Amino acid sequence: MLSRLSIRDFAVVAHAELAFGRGLTVVSGETGAGKSLLVDALGFLGGARADAGAVRHGAQRAELAAEFALDDCPAAMAWLRDAELDDEDACQLRRTLRADGGSRAWINGRPVPVAQLAELASLLVEIHGQHEQQALLSRAHQTRLLDAHARHPGLLQAVRSTALQWKGLQEERSALLARGDVGERQSWLRHQLQELDAETLAPEALAELDASHRRQAHAASLIAACDHALEQLGGDHAVAAQLHHLRGSLQREMTHEPRLGDVDALLDSAAIQLDEAFAMLERIRDDLDLDPDALDALERRLARVQDLARKHRVAPDGLAAHRESLARELDTLADADERLQRIERDITQAHAAWTQAAAELTASRRKAGDALAQSVATLIAELGMQGGQFEVLLELDDSDTPDPQGAERADFLVSANAGQPPRPLRKVASGGELSRISLAIEVATLGTDAVATMVFDEVDSGIGGAVAAAVGAKLRALGAPRQVLCVTHQPQVAAAGHSHYRVSKAAAEGMTQSSVVVLDAEGRIDEIARMLGGTQVSDEARAAARKLLDGF
Secondary structure, eight states: OEEEEEEEEETTEEEEEEEOOSEEEEEEESTTSOTTHHHHHHHHHTTOOOOGGGBOTTOSEEEEEEEEOOTTOHHHHHHHHHTTOOBTTBOEEEEEEETTSOEEEEETTEEEOHHHHHHHHTTTEEEEOTTOOOGGGOHHHHHHHHHHHHTOHHHHHHHHHHHHHHHHHHHHHHHHHHTOOHHHHHHHHHHHHHHHHTSOOOHHHHHHHHHHHHHHHTHHHHHHHHHHHHHHHSSTTSHHHHHHHHHHHHHHTTTTOTTHHHHHHHHHHHHHHHHHHHHHHHHHHHHOOOOHHHHHHHHHHHHHHHHHHHHHTSOGGGHHHHHHHHHHHHHHHTTHHHHHHHHHHHHHHHHHHHHHHHHHHHHHHHHHHHHHHHHHHHHHHHTTOTTOEEEEEEEEOOOOSOOTTOSEEEEEEEESSTTSOOEEGGGOOOHHHHHHHHHHHHHHTTTTOOOOEEEEESTTTTOOHHHHHHHHHHHHHHHSSSEEEEEOOOHHHHHTOSEEEEEEEEEETTEEEEEEEEOOHHHHHHHHHHHHHOSSOOHHHHHHHHHHHHTO
16 A cells, blocks of 8 residues: 655656555646646656656656555565565655656665566556556456456466466477487487496596696606605715714703703604605605506597597586486487377377366356456446446467466457447547546456555546546445545545545746645535635535535
8 A cells, every 4th residue: 555655856846745545535636736747656656668858847857756555465565575675564666767868766775677666566556547558458457357356266277287287298398309310319329428438537537547647747857856855865964864963963962951852852753754755755766667658548548538528518527427418318218209109198188188277267257257247337337438338358369379378368348338339448549438447347346456556547537417426436435445546626526535635736936836735624625615616615615515525
């Protein structure tokens, strides 16, 4: 539910802060005062294309913000969580429109693309304005309304699940067929595996092969280095002998300086490590040998590994994993023909299951469509379109492909006047008729639409008297379980509101500005009296205004 709307430097509004509650809120004002600017502001917050003309003259940008309570919008709350834009129970939409035509959008203080703003707004607000591309004009939305009115989620789920199952099987079948001749593929895989299996390709084995090659390739320099080190460590003049003589000389002086004992201990440890290093060097030297044949064999093995890596377009250490992948593919092809036949059978069964589920959904939609058409036809007659017709057409899809949404789409057909054939709702020309038809559909489907806030822009255009009173009563009924905002110029509709805003304009500092104020009980009487009698409000007009208000 919309709880607050903030407008700054938007069209002729310098600044306005509006609070909203449940029920029907009406907005009235003189012609040209800017009543529909509130609707326009919500439209831009709902993702409408940015318009530099919406920025107040002389300002750099317009700023719009709306706050929503989410206790009656579980779908919006779930959307915010999924998008990781939730902030406890808060929901704030904000948008700026720059004078150069650019715009920016935020959700709960975090910048987002306008498309994302529009996606969330569609779960919060539904606008019924004249000549707009409204959600109600979309056949997809009409189908969703019909399904909600029919209350058959189980049938929808059955149709969706069987269609997705059929699609998944088709994709699996296509993947098998895309492999071409299975026998040829199997032969190719066996040949590749035979080549790969001829080498030891485990990463640790390849690392050892590389180390052995480096050792054999540098055998001469390694032998020379080891021999030189052994000569320096061994013999009478080697490091070990010098260390032994050094310890002896220090030990003779230890009685005069006890700390020399610590030095001797360290030298003793060094002597032990030198002995271990000498022994290791000898072992390494014994393992080294100049063997051109061994080097040649290692280089051939390395070359084969490199050739395999280039052939299969993987790094050498990835050959083992690639080999396992080819082996798994060969295993899956072992029963390819049998699997293909099984998939064909499953596809046929899935299609039959979808056909049955879709037929049950069609029957339920047809029954709900008849009931909805009867209710809406009665309502549009009450709203001043006597003789009008309303039909729900289910247009079947000729495609044999299972559709997750069912075998048909709903199309709402309307005739506003007697003697005229029904036409699709999206092609109704009169904005006032379109608004009233939308109102009738909303009333008829009351409780099935998840959107908690609905906005009607001059739904009462072109009517008056008893018809306007009927429109007001329907709007008030519609606002009982939810929130409805209505821009109106009819006193009968204004009197039906639970709360009332008045929009007025005046010149200030050489510029025309609009202001928006909430009306108290006396203010409502004055405003409705003005709507009844013009600018000169008489006592009779005030009395009539009180009578209208007393009717609710």
